[in-house]
Amino acid sequence: MPRYIFITGGVVSSLGKGLASAALGALLQARGYSVRLRKLDPYLNVDPGTMSPYQHGECYVTDDGAETDLDLGHYERFTGVPASQSDNITTGRVYQRIIERERRGDYLGATVQVIPHVTDIIKQFVLSDAGDADFVLCEIGGTVGDIEGLPFFEAIRQLGQELGHERAVFVHVTLLPFIKVAGEMKTKPTQHSVKELRSIGIQPDILLCRCEMPIPPGDKRKIGQFCNVRESAVIEGMDAASLYDVPLAYHKEGLDSEVLRCFGIGDAPEPDLTKWLKISQTIAEPDGEVTIGIVGKYVGLLDAYKSLIEALAHGGIANGVKVKLRWLDSEQFEKDDPFGPLEDVHAVLVPGGFGGRGAEGKVAAARFARERKIPFFGICYGMQMAVLEAARDLAGIEQATSSEINEGGEPVIGLLTEWSRGNEVETRSETDDKGGTMRLGAYPAVLAEGSRVREIYGTSHIEERHRHRYEVNIAYKAQLEAAGLIFSGMSPDGILPEIVEIKDHPWFIGVQFHPELKSRPFEPHPLFASFVAAALEQSRMV
Template sequence: MQNHNTRYIFVTGGVLSSLGKGITSSSIATLLKHSGFEVSILKIDPYINLDPGTMSPLEHGEVFVTQDGAETDLDIGHYERFLNKSLEKKNNFTTGQIYLSVIEKERRGEYLGKTIQIVPHIVDEIKHRIKSVGEGSDFLVVELGGTVGDMEGMPYLEAMREMKHELGNERVLSIHVTLVPYIKTAEELKTKPTQHSVQELRRIGISPQIIVARSEKPLSKELKRKIALSCDVADDSVIVAEDAKSIYQVPLNFLQEDILTPIARNLSLPPLKPNMQEWDLLVKKIISPTKSVKIGFVGKYLSLKESYKSLTEALIHAGANLDAKVEIEWIDSENLTSNSSILQDLDGILIPGGFGERGVEGKILAIQYAREHNIPFLGICLGMQLSIIEFARNVLGIKEATSSEFDSKTSYPFIYMIEDFIDQEGQKQIRTHTSPLGGTMRLGEYECNLKENSLLQKAYNNQKTIKERHRHRYEANPKYRSMLEEKGLIISGESNGLIEAIELANHPWFVAVQFHPEFTSRLQNPNPVILEFVKQSLKKC
């Protein structure tokens, strides 16, 4: 369907953070997409950082990278995985970006000498960005980060209020996600937090039409009726979002709760009937698979697994499409020593991306174990770089081999930093982002040429060229290429002379890639190399 009058669905959160606004937004967008609409989605982050690129994983979780090279909030990853589509930089903006844009316009004289204020100038910039993202779509789902009542979120709520005033009730819908806590000592679910949260919204002129009640237990009809009366919404507009076994079950749960009926009624649409058969089948395979496989996930941010969110989700996608449960064995690389007993019962070993020297030696030990014991192996980004270092140390016999990231004065920089890569024709080919912390980073989507008959090419269904996303500062040093190849290391992927992927000649399945395949994996379209890795690991079971 095509409709030039884009409809906007705003999703806000109350009581506390981490209620699942991102999954709620993704689920609603998924149901609309499967109803035949063109749907886009936007995440607004109220923090003043320009983007999460310099924020610690312990502070913010994973940084997701879009195809156009933007470092964004991890919710953008959820949106792509649910909608099975690639988003762009414009689908995530922050308060820092809004204020910077307004200040730059003021410096250029675009406001004709007026005093710059939150209302109208900041709010107008917010509305302009929201509408520009919605262009060409039937629906734009807008998730506002943070919690209602937060000081930094007030300009966005004002933008919501003004858009509803300007566009009318049939084009702007407000959905509020709130907590209905279960008090164990009283053995009761309490609605007061929801009532107070909605009162806060109504105080500033926003009346949500739908309440999504997050709860660890089901709500009775009487309790839903109580919430509907106290929050002034229709009885069928209180949607229970009970804890689910899988996030991909949430759209189906919403469908069962009949969320599309109040959405259609409020936006003056005919009844919506999404086709969720394929989705339902995949979810059943996530929840009740017929097989299982154990993957050793060797990383260093294991105290916060959100740092690897896209990768763990990609493993779930692969498992669902293979009717297998992927059991992740979390292995802290800092605690991994020459005693490799923890690796013995694994069906596959995975080394994810990362930065810094901490935990590197443990990862190298895991790589060596996978290589010597013929265990299916996948290395990603830093995982590929460490695979080259391990090979150089233990096959080539160059014990000093390392990365200039770990030793800037090394005599054997098998991995090194390049500010700008110039190809043989003298053209600059690398899109880099200059970091305030120093150095540059290769970001976004690039083409990769695959070696004929390689394991990697077979994984990608014999394609000659693929496109995958990057986020890294260091590259494999081509100076050592011939030395590595002579001893059985195969360069199976290249991009303008850069080494993009490697594999081993005498190993059942040992593949490592410089790019991040997890960023392009979706439930209905799993990434090929991750899918093949899990498939090969299943063979070892």
């Protein structure tokens, strides 16, 4: 039967609970255990699919089409365990299920209440679909003391009682601020956070204390005494040089050993951290560097591109180089003579996005990369804007546009209203709900013989994750191909364009899917590895 590790947070948000969960999962894997990671989010949205990236960062998409919290990306990258619909739940999804059941009469006239009905659904979610995992790590979003998180804390409190200490351990992530003018590290915020947690019936077994400098031994003893945990269970969590140094740092501090001790596991093998050490060394000692310009519309919050950032880092690891990112607001490329910031980059990437703001700037960036023979990578919306640029400047379709931007002109990019998923046909319309109605999850594609992408992938058939509502209009395929834009990847039925490329160019590829979602530090996505290699080649020509 699986053992459960509940990770909570206190004092402030953004302490790295998701990263800590992923790192702990990786350490347990390194000891030979199997793991499953999931996230419980207290907000009322059914999922992050309709939330602005400025509100919540990127929306991570799983193979089975779940729109989830970005922390699931950390989980997959660190452990390689594919996430699914059953690994992320929100308050909105919980209440949606309850209201559906109440309307059907499933509660047989009972008064529906937070306890037991809400907490029971949360508990069912935590315990369901665990498979044969040795450990299930559950991260609770938000911060202890937030009113919206109370049902989740109550649910895991009940689970702690029902499962018993041999099957449930609580890890609490807190902050130890250093007050410079006083020259002291302050333990009081952590004490108050634990007090708040204990007031709702949860005694943490381990405290993971985020700090800017090492915790003095005296402070560790003090925290242990005031918070009722062993001194060895007060784990130091300082910032690491790289995300992929975090498992090594937490192992050095004894996090995984303490977790196993809490479960009474005394005979666990030592972890094999060879691959983590190799990754750490590769990142710390690169053989060179390249600069990639990213022309996007959410550059004010880089969490909006979390998986993209990591996939580019993985491409750097594959080539033994450091990848420097230059973030550029696509709206600035809609001004006169805007290309100064791109003059010295070694490659240009235009990522996904929604809506008309900054769209013409992305078109202009694609034109700049095509004309200057600079490696170009367009992802999802970025591919569509590259297609618009080719339609206007190569194929002579001057009024080429996307119906997402406006209803006039030639709809080279249009709303996807019907497509196949396996043996089923899915349909959408303009009036449908926005949430959960895009083409979501993994879909297959067939790569053209002799194409660059077929060479990069080393296969003729691929499957990649999608998240979009508009598609390149197949009616313009012949006209665009005659102008030099190659449709090198298509859906198996030949209706949906998945990949475009330009042959007489050092590296110009646009993809309708999101390859960054499947990149891992130990398995860099082939497109990102190839793109960074092209940027490296460009840097040698400058």
